[in-house]
Amino acid sequence: MTRVPGQHVSPPAGTADARAAAATGADHDVRALFGHSTAVFASLAGPAHMLENANEAFFTAIGGAERTRTGLPLGQLMPELVEQGFIGLLDRVYRTGALYTGREARVVLGVGPTAREAFFDFTYEPRLDAGGNVMGVRVIGVETTQIKQAQRLTAEHRALLEQIARQAPLPDVLDGMARAIEELAPEEIMVSVLLADADGHHLHHGAAPSLPAFYNEAIDGIATGEGVGSCGTAAHRRTPVIVTDIATDPFWDDFRDLADKAGVAACWSTPILARDGSLLGTFAMYHRVPRAPEEADLALARVFADTAALAIERHQAQQAQQAAEAREKAARDDLAF
Structure with a gap:
């Protein structure tokens, strides 16, 4: 596995230092996405x-x-x-x-x-x-290629935020996000979003429109843990895991044949984290050939992992509200009798 350059331990979520670091990181991601004209x-x-x-x-x-x-x-x-x-x-x-x-x-x-x-x-x-x-x-x-691509991605990002604000169904938001990134990326990639269960111990299918169905079914429900592919490890570590060559990386020992059958050779996974630092899922970009990311790739992953976090947290809040309303209604019905 190739370590991500400049990776560091983040301050506790929700603190002033964490908010400042997040703001600085967001500015850095924007600069990386828009790039430098030469x-x-x-x-x-x-x-x-x-x-x-x-x-x-x-x-x-x-x-x-x-x-x-x-x-x-x-x-x-x-x-x-x-x-x-x-x-x-x-x-x-x-x-x-x-x-x-x-x-x-x-x-x-x-x-x-x-x-x-x-x-x-x-x-x-x-x-x-x-x-x-x-x-x-x-x-x-x-x-101006990088600027043009960033402009397109910005438009798609804005559309996703509007979907989230309209409370569009979570599967639609995640699928739309994956398709937008795949279409706009300068090289062929396949995007996958896995959703963590309540205890954060397993990951389940969220969206992966271009990965084979048999592959999505095989990894649905995988455990989070050290050495469990790119996504299981990223979820466990709460930091990005960049596997540049699946054929030789030990994290993929248990999934190498599956990856070969699916035609994927590299996988970069970024954890999707809530504002309090808890695990929501993973955002992964797969490639057909071994490849290491550039800074713009890492920035893209961070931006859309944050967008996925917003959508997932909004969805969870809606579910919690609906459950609370259902309990309240049940309690009123009991009192009526």
């Missing part, structure tokens, strides 16, 4: 748009080490840009000498299973020689 730069030459040079951020954005090459036409280095119209735009700038600016432009970088959706603000600027003739195109841009 400028990309590339210099292209001639009508073939030969890549002469580019900064490190450019190569990182387009695919990393495998694409860190110069001396090739951009359309050859990044053939996916041809069908998406970006090479045509370069042709136009080279031909006319007119600058082109794009805002929040969507581009799919890479091909096949490694392809990713990205967004950029960018400018194609003609490069002129001493005689004023176009000799190439300069590409200057800022990747």
Whole structure:
């Protein structure tokens, strides 16, 4: 198991220190989700748009080490840009000498299973020689992918809070939350929410729209405890448990065959805690391939674990109120006789 960087023991829930820590943590999560914009730069030459040079951020954005090459036409280095119209735009700038600016432009970088959706603000600027003739195109841009994703997630988060305020059924809220995260995540993930029983000793199915039914049935009712997969351990420890490779992690010894059958290779689990620190459940993100989380992934988990906690506590309060009203009615009925 890989430990979460910066993990620490939280102060007791409900104290002033705990509230301050929670506020600081929330601010940190927002910054992690919105990320940092990084400028990309590339210099292209001639009508073939030969890549002469580019900064490190450019190569990182387009695919990393495998694409860190110069001396090739951009359309050859990044053939996916041809069908998406970006090479045509370069042709136009080279031909006319007119600058082109794009805002929040969507581009799919890479091909096949490694392809990713990205967004950029960018400018194609003609490069002129001493005689004023176009000799190439300069590409200057800022990747806004993380900001775009955070904006989408913020909208979904707001919708979930509105559902909770309307007292929508808990299964609907949790299922909607899971589907929203799966749809908006930049890489394929499968979300699972497990709900703790009253004594916190077992976890039961809450929502997992993309995990196989046989898998959800098999883990329904698992015990909380050290070494009981990612979720059982996270519930026991009351801290996130990040398993980057299920095939080799001892926490998954008893569930490895089940995970293999379900096609999951990594599982990051975050405990869902009430305001008083008691266990409400777990929020987990599964991956098809071994993977370690980035800070934005951990922030996303914390934000939606807190949202799930709000929904679960509201549901429990409603159930308690209904039970109290039922007892009161029963008592009045007894007095009537």
